[in-house]
Amino acid sequence: MALLIISINLNHKSSMKWTAKTWERITPLYEKILDLPFNKELTQGNLPVEKFKFYMAQDAYYLGEFGKALSTISGRMDKMEHVLDFAQFAAGAIVVERALHEGYFKTLGIPDTIEPSPSCLLYTNYLLKEAKYGDVAVAVAAVLPCFWIYKKVGDHIFEQQSEVQNNPYKNWIDTYAGEEFAASVHKAIAITDELAAQSSSSTQETMFKAFEMASRLEWMFWDSAYRLEQWPV
Numbered sequence: 001m002a003l004l005i006i007s008i009n010l011n012h013k014s015s016m017k018w019t020a021k022t023w024e025r026i027t028p029l030y031e032k033i034l035d036l037p038f039n040k041e042l043t044q045g046n047l048p049v050e051k052f053k054f055y056m057a058q059d060a061y062y063l064g065e066f067g068k069a070l071s072t073i074s075g076r077m078d079k080m081e082h083v084l085d086f087a088q089f090a091a092g093a094i095v096v097e098r099a100l101h102e103g104y105f106k107t108l109g110i111p112d113t114i115e116p117s118p119s120c121l122l123y124t125n126y127l128l129k130e131a132k133y134g135d136v137a138v139a140v141a142a143v144l145p146c147f148w149i150y151k152k153v154g155d156h157i158f159e160q161q162s163e164v165q166n167n168p169y170k171n172w173i174d175t176y177a178g179e180e181f182a183a184s185v186h187k188a189i190a191i192t193d194e195l196a197a198q199s200s201s202s203t204q205e206t207m208f209k210a211f212e213m214a215s216r217l218e219w220m221f222w223d224s225a226y227r228l229e230q231w232p233v
């Protein structure tokens with residue numbers, strides 16, 4: 001009987017989609033992201049504005065580079081549909097970047113030229129490296145946390161802040177809880193599962209490593225904004 005249960009469980013694991021298995025493995029790291037003071041204070045509305053400004057400026061830099069990484073992946077896809085999907089994701093990232101410049105940059109008085117912080121540069125360069133030189137399935141796994149973790153964190157913050165009155169960060173919070181963003185996230189998850197299903201188990205493990213690395217870099221991105229991270233020299 002015990003053997004039967006174990007074998008049913010094993011079959012269940014192997015029939016799970018790559019993204020479902022990956023999310024299970026990444027959950028402790030995801031919970032650490034929810035616990036970050038940046039996200040807690042953003043939810044409460046008491047995040048110091050200097051930290052938000054720092055984050056916004058770094059995010060604008062990030063989005064520009066992220067757009068380039070998505071375009072590179074687009075050009076490496078086999079299926080025309082996927083070429084189009086990634087081209088649209090790239091356009092989406094650049095449109096958000098432009099909107100930040102037109103909106104928050106003007107109201108918060110952020111200068112136009114941005115020097116990336118160490119963590120921001122580490123993250124963007126990691127994504128660009130995978131997009132250009134990694135197996136394309138691994139590159140897709142590397143950009144997925146940007147979509148998926150943001151959606152999860154965005155929804156979590158959105159639900160929590162219903163109890164908070166006059167949160168100055170409400171506009172920003174609303175953008176990531178939107179329907180349009182949800183559709184992109186679903187598409188990115190489905191494409192990753194499709195590519196994983198065509199990959200060997202060793203490539204699937206490399207995909208997991210890339211997803212884990214990018215998730216860690218998401219944690220570092222928020223943490224570095226909270227610390228107003230500077231270059232040591």
Ligand SMILES: Cc1ncc(C[n+]2csc(CCO)c2C)c(N)n1
Binds near residue numbers: 059089218
């Ligand atoms: C550090 C950082 N990580 C993820 C996002 C979220 N995000 C921005 S654009 C985009 C895709 C648009 O097609 C996604 C998922 C962010 N803003 N900053």
